[in-house]
Amino acid sequence: MLKKWWQREVIYQIYPKSFNDSNHDGIGDIKGITQKLDYLKTLGITMVWICPVFKSPMADNGYDISDFYQLNPEFGDMEDLDELILEAKEKGIKIVLDLVINHTSDEHPWFQDLLENPKSSKYRDYYILKQGKEGQPPTNWRSVFGGSVWEPLEGTDEYYFHSFHVKQPDLNWENEHVRKELYEVVNYWLEKGIAGFRVDAITFIKKDQRFENLPADGVDGLGKCTKKTRNQPGIEKFLHELNRETFSKYNCVTIGEAPGVPYDQYGDYIGEDGYFSMIFDFKYADLDVASGSEWFRRTDWNVQELKRMIFKSQLEIQKVGWGANFLENHDQNRSLSKYIKEADNRNFYSATMLAALFINLRGTPFIYQGQEIGMTNFERESIEEFDDISSIDQYYRAMEEGFSAEEALHFMNLRSRDNSRTPFHWNSEENGGFSKKRPWLGMNENYTLINVEKQENDPNSILNFYKEIIKVRQSNEPLIYGEIEPLLENNSTVIAYKRRLQGEEIDCYFNFSSENQKVDIDLSCYDVLLNNYKGAAIPAQDFKLYPYQSLLLSKKGMVLS
The missing domain is CATH 3.20.20.80 (Glycosidases)
Structure with missing residues (x-):
């Protein structure tokens, strides 16, 4: 690599x-x-x-x-x-x-011009506008922040589209003029001397152009818009063009916020000719909820499941990129x-x-x-103390779904x-x-x-x-560039892995338990590189990891970087 x-x-x-x-x-x-x-x-x-x-x-x-x-x-x-x-x-x-660059504020000059001149604005096609159906929104899609993705465009029989908040109308990436305007923005900031970008909500830029209803998945009669607005077929055209017209011209770093991308497509995103330098994988970060946008649907998880998700993510990314x-x-x-x-x-x-x-x-x-x-x-102590628009929406949605006010507040405090x-x-x-x-x-x-x-x-x-x-x-270069190899995969309380680079090896052990955990390690073969139990004796025989101990071990005789 x-x-x-x-x-x-x-x-x-x-x-x-x-x-x-x-x-x-x-x-x-x-x-x-x-x-x-x-x-x-x-x-x-x-x-x-x-x-x-x-x-x-x-x-x-x-x-x-x-x-x-x-x-x-x-x-x-x-x-x-x-x-x-x-x-x-x-x-x-x-x-x-x-x-x-998936959306703007509704106070952006482009959208303000659309509001003032809904039929004649040069920016009509900068956003996504659709006619309603018999006095109802064009589809039954639910926005990420709750409620319909469609908001009436005042003075018309049309609605504008927002994947997120009503004050965040989505840009129409099908319009090449929109894309060119956005590429100018990207290049302006890169010319200014920044090292790169974290790219927000980038998998939302392509929508299913059929705009068909979804099966309802809540008492509100709506379905999650992500099924029709996230990582849709055809997005590759936009992402290739974005990379070609901006990022590839600079020695910059790009970090994609790319939820919804299956592992078998990671090569397109972060492979040798991928759209981004690296992407975030949210699968293990959202293991405590059934959906990242529905915090009231809690899941029970254990260390073994967390371990499985981390290793799955690491090994799939290792195959193709970073x-x-x-x-x-x-x-x-x-x-x-x-x-x-x-x-x-x-x-x-x-x-x-x-x-x-x-x-x-x-x-x-x-x-x-x-x-x-x-x-x-x-x-x-109350929903009035929250600022986050997503938390406020989910609080009321939780109660619509049958939870009490106390339960809804508890979910918000957790997530x-x-x-x-x-x-x-x-x-x-x-x-x-x-x-x-x-x-x-x-x-x-x-x-x-x-x-x-x-x-x-x-x-x-x-x-x-x-x-x-x-x-x-x-x-220690093995901890930067080294391959990762899972260890102790069947242990229910310890997460462990090996980092290996050109013959150098560092073994890493992490006890997720509040109790000592016996691990079969021959410590005579290793030097301790990192230990959060400083000064604590490490027995050569009958070795146990202390509660929440982290231990990094390098093979003796290795010349580390």
């Missing part, structure tokens, strides 16, 4: 609204990110992915863009972004932006709260075990802000996207050092216990162990 520069990166995802507030208006901003570059460098980060900072009415916190070429004033201006890109480069950190590994992101709940079921066991050992497991998988690791200090879910969007914990001061003003979203009340300042000077903190994990990965 030909080595690529982006395979060595350690990427940190920033949700700018919640990272650091430099002007103390309660909202994080670009200058706030610049102020914390030294923190990121010390952590070992080499690239930062920033969620959307473009001009937006913020109905979906920036994923509803009203101007692709301007920044939202609450985040700062272009001078602030230029300064961030420059200062980050001086510290060896690259900047990746979020590319949202993956983007993550525990958390802005659309997920906190990993400690999801993967460690017993609250009493959410501690240093379980947090560092999870970190070592995911950072050392084959692929580029992504760390989401706050993950490195062990931030957890934040339980809210809401607001769990990962609470402001970052910098210290124990008011508002966690995030801002001197009350933050835009309620703080997790445990910020006095879990914060950067508390952990920076503690050699046994989660934060400092993250630094160690990153340093170990970056210093």
